[in-house]
Structure formats: structure tokens, C-alpha cells
Amino acid sequence: MDNAIDIPIGTSSFELTFSENIALANGNFYVELLEEGVSKEIQSVGDSHISNNVLSLSFNYSLGYAKEYNILLPANAIKAATSTALYSGLAAGEWSFTTESSPPLWANGFPSVSGQNSAKFDLNALADVTGIVYGVVTGAAAQPSVAQIVAGQNSSSGPAKIARNASVTSIVTPTPVEFLFNDDTPTGVNYYLHTVFEKDGKYSTVETITIDRIIPEINQLTSLPLNGDFTVAVDESVTIVFKEPVFGFDGSGTLPLDNTYFSFQYDDSGTPIDVAFTFSQTTTSEQTTVVLQPDVLLLQDEEYTVTIAPVSDASGNLTNQIVRTFETDKENVWIGGGVVTTWNDPLNWSSGTYAPGKTVTIPIGSTAFPEITSGTIDVHNLTIEPGASLTHTGGTLNVTGLFTLQSSVAVNASYINNGAVGTVLNVVGSNVNVEQVIDNINMTYLISSPTDGSTALSFGNYYPLYTYNNTTDAWDAISSGATMAPGVGYRMWTDDSMVGFSGEINTGAFLVNLTRTNGAGYGWNLVGNPYPASIDWTLLGINESSTIENNFWIWMPTQRAYGAYSASTDIPINITSSKIPSNHAFLVKVKIGEPTGSIEFVPDAQVANDANYLKSGTTKPVVDYIKLAGVTSNNVKDEMAVAFIDEASTAFDRFDLEKRFANRDHLFELFSLAESMKTSINAIPLNGTYEVPLGFNALKTGDFSIEMVMNKAENVETILVDKLEATEIALLPGDRYDFSVASKGLNTSRFSLKFFKVSTDLPIESISFNRSNVFVQGREVFISVPSEIAGSEYRVNDFSGRLIQTGTLRNDGVNSLGQFVEGSYIINIIGTSNAALENHKVVVY
Incomplete structure (x- = not known):
């Protein structure tokens, strides 16, 4: 009706009723909605808006509170349905109405809660009008309706835990309404305050505020040491993390948190002893972190107690006293x-x-x-x-x-x-760290992993890891995240002087398949020690029926040379034992004629790592052998050996060890020839005198030496022949022959080695038939010889067969052989036919 008041702002449809049925006079027309005299919306009207004598209108515009509105209808747009009579229309002021007044509106920042402590909190109410505020406290976050709040109910229409209402008489100063906690609101959970403001039967929006009744808690995962831990490091600090900001408390409000709320003690025979500490704390919107840093190291294997006095959160929830204990490690x-x-x-x-x-x-x-x-x-x-x-x-x-x-x-x-x-x-695999020193980061290393979780990332991921591909004779890079396989060897570079292998430690047996590709990698395969201890090659069960040779070759990066070991002769080259250290890769070789092979690593082959491949020096070698070394002017050595085995042949056989060249100019690499095969160990039968070629590989010219490193052969004399200089020299352990090389490269024609047996058998009854007399004065050995023996050669051996000295008996009479250390010796006087003329036993005291 015209001049209607308190029209709800949600009204959008309006009807105009005529005294008789109506129709459109001249087709569709437009009606207009004015708000406070300002046009807000124009709508088209057609036949669908007319039903008998009723004109229905609808607007999309949202009406505002306490506004005057007018609806304008043009003249002569509507006529009587049964005559030509026209409707004069509606002008401003002829169809007007006023909307309802607005409900209470909460002031900015209200409602709010303050003054919370263990007993109560205050609801602060402030709106744009005076009126009544209603509030209920429930255990659920679901909002009750306005009617339920006014009735003191929760959203299920049951009684609220707390219900209050109060008059609000100011639109300037907030009105506090006290809510007292009761038996229905114990601590330990959050509650919810639902509140609404009422004025003249109109209600504000319902607002919900969380009421925190949870006592502050310590974060057990991030507070260290963990409560009850018994392996705490003696230099560790105590970190306590509260899950929310906390403060000191004196019964009336929050205070800054300081060291007085914390005690740190250990028990000494029933007497608590305070631990002096430095206190620090940081508080964010999410948590408070306290650090107690002891002023001195804690005692080993001691129990400590940290006691925390009651503290409060911002809502006034107060903790009980908190006690945390831990033991230090030992x-x-x-x-x-x-x-x-x-x-x-x-x-x-x-x-x-x-x-x-x-x-x-x-x-x-x-x-x-x-x-x-x-x-x-x-x-x-x-x-x-x-x-x-x-x-x-x-x-x-x-x-x-x-x-x-x-x-x-x-x-x-x-x-x-x-x-x-x-x-x-x-x-835990991530807690395992098997270290490996990298002596020189500029060198190439061949490594093997003793764990199942190592990747290129374990070595800094500076460079890829590579495996050797026998079928292509090439190095294949593996992805940085690929796990190193047990028993497989890898080529590695790193910029770190110490690397570590992590993951679960390899245990049990590991079978590694091998390949032989003629024309590519031949029989060479790179494998690795899969264990965190040395393995002894001789304990791997490799024998003549195996598909691989009973030898291994190992790259020594610092020396930039290959070491090797032959199990058939038990002779190590450039190393001193059959042991392969942990973390090391090494080369094995599939036998000629075998397209594939395998090696099985077994736990029983493990032995302790020791320095420099140390091996007992008192063990008698499996075979007799001598060992020589090519020596550079910088005293860098590369070894080779000749073994004396009756079953050996002059051809390359199972007793021989192929030479693997480093081809580096800092080395003078020695080898011998078994027919055409270059060998690190050349095994020969020794029946009488035997001569073998001695070759070398020199990548630069200069001065070099050949040294006898050791003589493990009984009754064998070694002669080095330099054909270029037409020189022969008997070699004893420690002896060196110095020479120059004018042309670099491989040479197999300059040097050879002559070997012949020396008899040390001395039947006691033969002494009385000697024509010479041997005697000792002050550790000097003399031989008195008749004229027919003068000019003969002599040799002095110790009782292990080691050649000590050679020479010529030049005088018929007394010859001095020089000073000797304490021990027993055999002196052989040799005739021109290389037969022993006399044998003498002498003891030097």
C-alpha cells in the first residue's frame, strides 16, 4: 500500500490491484524504482506480468535499511480489459514505502574477550545502539540460532554450559559481562562463546569466540633432550619448546618469563646440586622456546632434573609444575x-x-x-x-x-x-658413516661401497660415478641417485678429502657376474670389496676350476701405479699381502676361452684392515721367488718378481701374472716376458742356470735404477745382465744397479736376469777333506787356501739360502772376506766348471 513502513529489506516483489481486469494498452512498457528520489532500476513489463486485475512487479535491486522508495508507472500504458478506458499511471509519491530500520551492528573489534584467568573471562559488548547482549558457552563450535542463544541453549536445544545476558547502555564504552567457569567447563579443552546483540526485537549477527581452557603443553618432539633420554651428550644444552606463547604468572596477570621459573640439578649422594646455566627465550605467535645452556660440561653417566614452575598462556591457563629428567652419555x-x-x-x-x-x-x-x-x-x-x-x-x-x-x-x-x-x-641406515680418506683430490679413485645406500651424492655429487663396461671397454656414468651395488667397482673423483658411505651395512654373500669380450675389454672386470673390512683373496675359494684367474690387480692412486697379487705363487707386487682393504675396487680377469665368469664374495673372507697390507714376515712363502723394482730418480718404485716353481713352464701359465701398465711418466715399470706375454710375475723352473728377459716401460728418458727388493729363494743367485753396457752384476737384497735410458718407451732387449742354484748342503764328514782352512777372528772371516785353489770364485750364503757375498780368492795363503754379523754361514768355493770344490760351515760370534 502507499506509504507503507517497516518493509523488510529482502522484499523484491510488488503487486498493484485494479478494480477490474486489465490489459496492455500499447504493448510492453517500463516501470522504475526510485531510492530517496534516485532511480535505481528500470524493468520491462509485458503480458506475463498481468493476471486478471493484478499487475505483478519484481526488482533485482537490494533494498537498504530505513530508505524511502517510489515505484513509477507510465500513464496510458494499461487499459481496462473490456473497454478502452486507460489507466493514468503512478507518479512519485503515489506508490511509496519505507524499509525497516537496521538491526544492531557490532562495533569494530567487538565482541571480544578479556580478563580470562582460571576462574572467569569477560565478554566485552559494544554496538551502534544500546540494547541487550546475550551469550552462551558451549562445548561445540556449531552456532546456535538467535532464539537458542536468547533461551540459553546450545545448537541442539540443550542447556548451554554457561548462559548470560546484560543490558548495554553505551555506544561509546564497551560493557563487560562476566562469565564464571563452573564444573561444566573444566580445563583441558576449548569452549565456544556464541553471542548476539538485540535492540527492539532486532538482532545482530551471531558471533563465535573460542575460549581457550587448554593448559600450555611442552612439544615433546622438539624439546631436547627428550624426557627420559639416557644418552645425552655432556656438551648439550636443554631446549624446552611450549606449543603456545607462555609467560610468568603471579596470580593477577602474565609476567615476563625468566630464569627463576627453571631449576637444573643433579643428585650427589642424596644432595641436590644446582647446575649453573645461561637462560634465553624467544616467543613467537606460535610458541615459546627456552634454552638453558650449562656454564660447564655436564658429568658423564649422571641423571639430571629440570624443574619448571607453573607458567601461564595468554588466556591465563596455568600449568602445574613440570619435571623433566635425562641421563648423560658415557x-x-x-x-x-x-x-x-x-x-x-x-x-x-x-x-x-x-x-x-x-x-x-x-x-x-x-x-x-x-x-x-x-x-x-x-x-x-x-x-x-x-x-x-x-x-x-x-x-x-x-x-x-x-x-x-x-x-x-x-x-x-x-x-x-x-x-x-x-x-x-x-x-638406522642414515646413521651409518663408513669413512674413506681421500689423500689427494686431484687423483682418480677406484672404490666400492660397504653399504646399500651410497650414491654419487655421498661424495659431494661433484662428478658422476662410473662403472667399467667390459663389452665396450669404456666407462659408463651412472645417475647421481643410483645406489652403488655391492661387489661392483666404481671410478670416482671428489673435491672432498673425506667421504662417507651410508646405508645399511652389507652382510652375507654377493655374487657378481663377469664378462669376457675379445677385442674390447678382453677379460678385465672391475669389482669391489663389499664389506667394511678387508677381504683376503686366498679365502674366496678361487681355484683352477674357477672361470677367473687366481690373481687381482689394484690401482694405487697415490703411487699412480698398479699393485697385484698372484695366489698361485703367493707373491704380491707393489703391495705386500693378499688383502684388499675396505672401500677398494680392484680388477679381476675372466680366463681365455671363458665368455663369462663370476666372483662370489663370502663373509668368511673378511679380515681386519691393517696398514700398508702388512703381513707376517715370519711366514715361509708358498714358492721361492725374488722381487725387483724399477726405481726412478725420485725413488718411486714399481715391482716385478720371478718365481721358481718346478711345475711351471716357459710359456704363460697359471703361475704367471700379467703386467698391467699404469703408463705414467713418473714410473719406471719393470716386467718380464713369458714368451710374448708381459708379466709382473714370471714363474720358471730352475734346473741349473736359467736366463729370462727383463723389460721396462719408461715414458721419459733419464737416470733409473733396478733394485733387488727381496730374495725369498733358497740357494738361488741372481745376476743382472746389462747388454748395452756389457755388464753383469750379482744382486743381493738392497742392491741397486744405476743406469741411464736415452730412448723412452718399451724395451725388452737391454736387460736379462740369470739365475742358478747355490748348494748349501754340507755333510759333516766332508769337512776333513777340504784343502782350505776357514777361521774367524773378531767377526772377521779368513780363508787360507793352497796355490791350486787360488783364483777360484767363492760365495757366502746364510742358512736361509740368502746370498751374502761373492768374490775371488786372489792369494795362495790367507784371504780376508771382511766383517760379518753374528750368525751361521756356508762358504762355497767354486771351480771353473761352476762345480763346488769345497763347502765350509762357519759360525760368527
Whole structure:
């Protein structure tokens, strides 16, 4: 109707009723909506808007609160349905209405909550009008309706936990309404305040505020040490992280948090001892972090207690006293002073007792290293120093912290796990670090991984890792994320002087398949030691029926030369044993005639790493042999050997070891020829005198030497023949022959080696028939000879067969052979036919 008031602002449809049925006079026409005299919308009207005597109108414009509106209808647009009578239309003021007044509107920043403590909180109400504020506290976030709030109910129409209402008499100053906590609102959870403002039956929007009743909590994962931890480092600080900002509390409000809320103590025979510490704290919108840094190192293997007095969050929720305890770690250092290798013998540990579950260090220097054979051993951090070892043949070893096998330039640490059923190592792979010293980052290294999780990323990812492809005789790069396979060798460069292998430690057996490709890689394959200990080649079970040669070759990056070992002769070249250290790759060779081969690494082949391939010097060699070295002016050596084996042939056979050349100009590489094969070890039968070619490979000219490194042959004399200089020289261990090389490259014609046996058999009864007399004065040995023996050659050997001295008896009478060290010697006087004329035994005191 005209001049209607309190029209709801949601009204959009209007009707105009005539006294009779109506119709359009001249087709469609337009009506207009005015707001406070301003046009807001124009709508087209057609037949669809007319029903008998009713004209229906609809507008899209949203009406505002307390506004005057007019609807304008043009004259002569509507006529009577049964006559030509026209409707005069509606002008401004003829169809007007006023909308309802607005409901209460919350002031900016209201409603709000303040003054919360353990007993109550205040609702602060402020709106654009005075009126009544209603509020209910519920346990659910779901908003009740206005009617439910006014009735003191939750969204399920049940009674709210707390219900309040109060008059608000100011539109300037907020009105506080106190809500008291009760038995229905205990601490430990959040509650929800739902509030609405009412004026003259109109209601504001419903607002919901979370009421925090959760007591501040410590983040157990990020607060360190963990509560109850018993392997805390003695230099560790205490970090306490609250899940929300916290403050000090004095009963009336929050205060800055300081060191007075924290105590740090340990117990000394019932007396609490305070730990002095430096206090710091940081608070963000999300949390408060407190750090207690002890002023001195904590004691080993001691229990500590941190006590936190009640603190408050911003909502006034107060904690109870909080107590956190932890134990410090203890370093158990193995000294091996008790029962040999027994882990639990207290005398084997530096402090005279073993603390289970604590850190263990196994250093070098003990006469015996520990062995775990049964039971369960719990360790926190386990460190094995270079040259030290741990053997694990049974039982369970649990390492809860870091497992580190250290490395030095000379030697690596060893962990020997025999892989047997019931021998269990439990450690997180990412906590394993098997170190390898890189002595010179400018060199190429051939390596092998003792773990199952190492990649190129383990070595800094500066360069790719490469594997050797026998079928193409080329190096294939692997992706940086590819895991190194056990038993496979890799070529590596790095810019780091120390690298580490991580992942679970390899145990058990590993079979590696090999290939022979004639015209490409021939029989050469690069494999690797898969274990964190040395392997002894002689324990791998390789024999004459194997598809690979019973030899290995190993690249020594610092020397930039190849070492090698022949199991058939037990002779090492440029190395001193059959051991292959941990983390090392090496070359093996598939036999001629075999298209494929394999090598199986077995745990029983593991032995402890030792420095420089050390091997007992008292063990008699498997075969007799001599070892020579080509020596440069810088005293860099490259070795070769000649072995004396009755079953050997002059052709290349199983006793011979092929020479693998480094082809570096800092080396003078020696070799011998077995027919056309260049060898590091040339095995020959020695029946009488034998001569073999001695070749060399020199990539530059200059001065060089040939040195006899050792003589492990009984009763064999070695003569070096220099055909260029027409010189022959008998070589004893330590002797060097110096010469010059004018043309670089391979040479097999200049030098040869002559060998012949020296008899040291001396029947006692033969002494009385000697024509010469041998005697000793003050360690000087003399021979008195008759004239018919003067001019004969003589040789002096010790009782191991080692040649000590040679010479000519020049005078008929007394000849001095010089001073000798204490020991027993055999003197052979040799005739012109190379037959022994006389044999003498002499003892020097």
C-alpha cells in the first residue's frame, strides 16, 4: 500500500490491484524504482506480468535499511480489459514505502574477550545502539540460532554450559559481562562463546569466540633432550619448546618469563646440586622456546632434573609444575685388559666397568679387539677408529645413535659381520658413516661401497660415478641417485678429502657376474670389496676350476701405479699381502676361452684392515721367488718378481701374472716376458742356470735404477745382465744397479736376469777333506787356501739360502772376506766348471 513502513529489506516483489481486469494498452512498457528520489532500476513489463486485475512487479535491486522508495508507472500504458478506458499511471509519491530500520551492528573489534584467568573471562559488548547482549558457552563450535542463544541453549536445544545476558547502555564504552567457569567447563579443552546483540526485537549477527581452557603443553618432539633420554651428550644444552606463547604468572596477570621459573640439578649422594646455566627465550605467535645452556660440561653417566614452575598462556591457563629428567652419555673406551675379546668383561673397558646403552669407542692400540658372539649388546654411538676392529659372529648388536667407521691415510676401521643366521645388526641406515680418506683430490679413485645406500651424492655429487663396461671397454656414468651395488667397482673423483658411505651395512654373500669380450675389454672386470673390512683373496675359494684367474690387480692412486697379487705363487707386487682393504675396487680377469665368469664374495673372507697390507714376515712363502723394482730418480718404485716353481713352464701359465701398465711418466715399470706375454710375475723352473728377459716401460728418458727388493729363494743367485753396457752384476737384497735410458718407451732387449742354484748342503764328514782352512777372528772371516785353489770364485750364503757375498780368492795363503754379523754361514768355493770344490760351515760370534 502507499506509504507503507517497516518493509523488510529482502522484499523484491510488488503487486498493484485494479478494480477490474486489465490489459496492455500499447504493448510492453517500463516501470522504475526510485531510492530517496534516485532511480535505481528500470524493468520491462509485458503480458506475463498481468493476471486478471493484478499487475505483478519484481526488482533485482537490494533494498537498504530505513530508505524511502517510489515505484513509477507510465500513464496510458494499461487499459481496462473490456473497454478502452486507460489507466493514468503512478507518479512519485503515489506508490511509496519505507524499509525497516537496521538491526544492531557490532562495533569494530567487538565482541571480544578479556580478563580470562582460571576462574572467569569477560565478554566485552559494544554496538551502534544500546540494547541487550546475550551469550552462551558451549562445548561445540556449531552456532546456535538467535532464539537458542536468547533461551540459553546450545545448537541442539540443550542447556548451554554457561548462559548470560546484560543490558548495554553505551555506544561509546564497551560493557563487560562476566562469565564464571563452573564444573561444566573444566580445563583441558576449548569452549565456544556464541553471542548476539538485540535492540527492539532486532538482532545482530551471531558471533563465535573460542575460549581457550587448554593448559600450555611442552612439544615433546622438539624439546631436547627428550624426557627420559639416557644418552645425552655432556656438551648439550636443554631446549624446552611450549606449543603456545607462555609467560610468568603471579596470580593477577602474565609476567615476563625468566630464569627463576627453571631449576637444573643433579643428585650427589642424596644432595641436590644446582647446575649453573645461561637462560634465553624467544616467543613467537606460535610458541615459546627456552634454552638453558650449562656454564660447564655436564658429568658423564649422571641423571639430571629440570624443574619448571607453573607458567601461564595468554588466556591465563596455568600449568602445574613440570619435571623433566635425562641421563648423560658415557664413553665406554675399549682397552682389552680383561678376558680376550669378551665384551662384557669390565676389565676390557677404560673405566673398569661397561655402561650398557651408552657410547662405545674402539681405539687402535689394543692387543685384542672385541668380538660379539651371543646375547644382546645395546650401544648408543659406536665409533671404531682407524686400524681397530669389531668382530660380530653371533647375537644382536643394537646401535641407537651413530655408527662410525673411521679412516686415516694409512688404514680404515673394520666391522666384521660373518653374516650367519642369528647375527643381527640393528642400526638406522642414515646413521651409518663408513669413512674413506681421500689423500689427494686431484687423483682418480677406484672404490666400492660397504653399504646399500651410497650414491654419487655421498661424495659431494661433484662428478658422476662410473662403472667399467667390459663389452665396450669404456666407462659408463651412472645417475647421481643410483645406489652403488655391492661387489661392483666404481671410478670416482671428489673435491672432498673425506667421504662417507651410508646405508645399511652389507652382510652375507654377493655374487657378481663377469664378462669376457675379445677385442674390447678382453677379460678385465672391475669389482669391489663389499664389506667394511678387508677381504683376503686366498679365502674366496678361487681355484683352477674357477672361470677367473687366481690373481687381482689394484690401482694405487697415490703411487699412480698398479699393485697385484698372484695366489698361485703367493707373491704380491707393489703391495705386500693378499688383502684388499675396505672401500677398494680392484680388477679381476675372466680366463681365455671363458665368455663369462663370476666372483662370489663370502663373509668368511673378511679380515681386519691393517696398514700398508702388512703381513707376517715370519711366514715361509708358498714358492721361492725374488722381487725387483724399477726405481726412478725420485725413488718411486714399481715391482716385478720371478718365481721358481718346478711345475711351471716357459710359456704363460697359471703361475704367471700379467703386467698391467699404469703408463705414467713418473714410473719406471719393470716386467718380464713369458714368451710374448708381459708379466709382473714370471714363474720358471730352475734346473741349473736359467736366463729370462727383463723389460721396462719408461715414458721419459733419464737416470733409473733396478733394485733387488727381496730374495725369498733358497740357494738361488741372481745376476743382472746389462747388454748395452756389457755388464753383469750379482744382486743381493738392497742392491741397486744405476743406469741411464736415452730412448723412452718399451724395451725388452737391454736387460736379462740369470739365475742358478747355490748348494748349501754340507755333510759333516766332508769337512776333513777340504784343502782350505776357514777361521774367524773378531767377526772377521779368513780363508787360507793352497796355490791350486787360488783364483777360484767363492760365495757366502746364510742358512736361509740368502746370498751374502761373492768374490775371488786372489792369494795362495790367507784371504780376508771382511766383517760379518753374528750368525751361521756356508762358504762355497767354486771351480771353473761352476762345480763346488769345497763347502765350509762357519759360525760368527
